[in-house]
Amino acid sequence: MATPLLAPEQIAQLSELVAQYITGMRARYAAASKPLTEEQKRTMAAYFSQELLDQARLLTLAGERVPNPDFYPMLVVMGFTNLPDQSGMAAITFSDVVVSHVPFSDALLFHELAHVEQYRQLHSSLCRTICPWISHRGRLRSNSSGTQCIPTWRRV
Numbered sequence: 001m002a003t004p005l006l007a008p009e010q011i012a013q014l015s016e017l018v019a020q021y022i023t024g025m026r027a028r029y030a031a032a033s034k035p036l037t038e039e040q041k042r043t044m045a046a047y048f049s050q051e052l053l054d055q056a057r058l059l060t061l062a063g064e065r066v067p068n069p070d071f072y073p074m075l076v077v078m079g080f081t082n083l084p085d086q087s088g089m090a091a092i093t094f095s096d097v098v099v100s101h102v103p104f105s106d107a108l109l110f111h112e113l114a115h116v117e118q119y120r121q122l123h124s125s126l127c128r129t130i131c132p133w134i135s136h137r138g139r140l141r142s143n144s145s146g147t148q149c150i151p152t153w154r155r156v
Contacts, residue, residue, distance in 0.1 A: 021071070032059050033099075060102070093115035095116070095119045
């Protein structure tokens with residue numbers, strides 16, 4: 001089945017729900033997450049910036065799985081049939097916090113750090129283009145360094 005055609009209001013609602021899920025899961029797991037080990041940093045140094053390696057945080061769960069978003073049933077009603085099962089994934093990246101269901105291999109760590117970089121670049125792009133456009137609606141907070149675009153990107 002094709003992806004359902006959504007109205008702009010539905011897209012906005014789903015975008016907000018996804019952002020809330022990412023922010024909530026990051027907050028849920030951030031306190032228990034740890035920085036990369038020095039060995040992990042050395043192994044990944046040829047591929048990622050030192051800043052990313054210093055900011056990324058890792059957590060390997062034991063006896064727990066990352067839950068699917070609460071809004072999945074709503075998506076099914078809307079006609080989505082290909083929703084990813086978070087509990088079946090090896091790891092999931094929530095901004096700068098990577099939560100794994102299995103021990104981190106170098107390959108898995110590389111893959112997930114690529115997602116951390118994607119979040120960083122997406123945030124930068126959003127803050128340059130979209131955030132100034134919507135900031136007049138009072139939905140964004142300002143601070144001494146300018147507009148704080150999306151709370152998902154806050155560091156631990």
